[in-house]
Amino acid sequence: MYNNSRVKFHIYPWLSLILLVILPSLHYSQQSFNDILSAENRLKFGNYLFCQKDYLRAADEYREYLKISNNDTLRFKIGYSLFKLGRFHESMDNYKSLFYNSALTDEAKLQFIKIKFLLNDFADFRSIIDQKNYSTNNYPGIETKLYQLSLLFDDLVTDSLLFINSFDQDEKNVMLKFYMQRKYPGYKNETTAGILSAIIPGLGKIYADETGDGITSFILTYALSFLSYNNFKNDHNTRGWIFAGLAAYFYAGNIYGSLSAVQNYNAALNFRFDSDLRLYLSQKNYFIHEPDFLCK
């Protein structure tokens, strides 16, 4: 009895100590579950998703974080995520929120300008650049480059020297090549093609680099004309008229086809110029050096 009472007597402080240790740890379980969704952990998880290029979910996590704490880097990253998701206008609106009182103002403006450029409405792009509200303090050179390129896309470059001098030394040769391509694209003339085809069927197509079609046109038109002539000569007037009609149809078709071939040729030149220049700009990231926190 004595021992038992001693045990009882001494066990209470020990039990209290156990409860002090175990109960908080049990509570910790629930707390840790909630901690996963804490602002800090949302930020960490968002950064992980961002680096995994899961931009949609990263933006969601960042938005949740921003409900609790302001962070310009995250606003920038949300804009970047939306840009990567192709939601250009939403992205621009996000960047606009960084235009004032932020350490990332210039970077945000650059991204904004880049997206404006990518929207292909170059007249609108130039009007934005002309408004000083959107100008950066530290990157005026990039704005000038993109401005000059927008003129090149619209074929509005008037001063070649001004255009070339807008670019850095290592870019000048490439830009000169693009400028010359735009200025002297080597278009074929539709009227010339039409006249050539009228004189010798198929010649207009050969002029437009469609040699096979040109030779086919030549053979068909002359074969049908000969058939018509031969049938008239042998008093097969009905067949003569049928072949004459067909010959006239092919003759007219050959002229129309030559004009069309020239249009295709010129359109292909424009397309090649556009895609080459866009590829170059994309590889240069539109001359923009992106911040290191973008997890490249």
Next chain:
Amino acid sequence: MKLYSKISAIIFSVIIMSVTFSERLSAQNYLARQLSFADKLFSEELYFEAITEYKRLMFFDKDKIHDFRCNFNIGLCYKYGGFYDNAIVYFKQAELSTIIDEDIFQSRIQVARCNILRKTTSVALSILNDLEHETRFADKKEDIYYWRGWALMVADDWENASRSFYYIDPEHPLKLLCDNVEGNKYSVTFAKVISYILPGSGQFYSGNYLSGFMSLGWNLWLGFLTVNSFVEDRIFDGLVIGNLLWLRFYRGNVQNAENFVLQENINIANNAYKFLQNNFTGEKP
């Protein structure tokens, strides 16, 4: 005193142990809660949200206890959402995050099923062939044959698909379906050969009677004109009409017969696919 010392020692040990393991145990506990939350979203078919929560779980699961399950379920979410490329990435990650043969098998089968769904059936077949040659999956032959049959059906190879289902069961419903489709299909070669012999007959064979009559008529008329030109010593006329007109219609008749048969075969296959999609109750890719 002795009893008191023993009890004190035990209690002290319990305290030390609880301090040491409580954090670890509770970490596992909250991860389990996160997993059940993600599973709940998954079962409610909220796949976008489920992916987010599985990814969150993987991010906080430092010991990678739940990696296989998370990756596998993310793969399923993407698959159900129709993002097969993403699904394959996660099934492959699931495969890499387990050492259990059953899990590895299931991951690879899912990759094969995604390839069936995105119609890269050659890849699916290659995966299934590899699985078949692995001795550790010797007891999984039926699964392999089943999905190979599906891959072959999607690849429009009904004859081999039938053979694959035959290995599972000679009376397998999908085997019977494949046989039915194969039996209903028209022969392209036969249609072309009879069209060469009698223009229009290929179209008759595929059930396109009007086109068959038209083809026969054009060929008879132009054939007559060509022969007549030669008979009347209008050699140039004969050559031109024969080459530019008659041969064009003769060649067109053969091509037409081939196209009609191919179209009919596509219709037969499409009807089978519709049945599989809407009425077949067995497991689908």
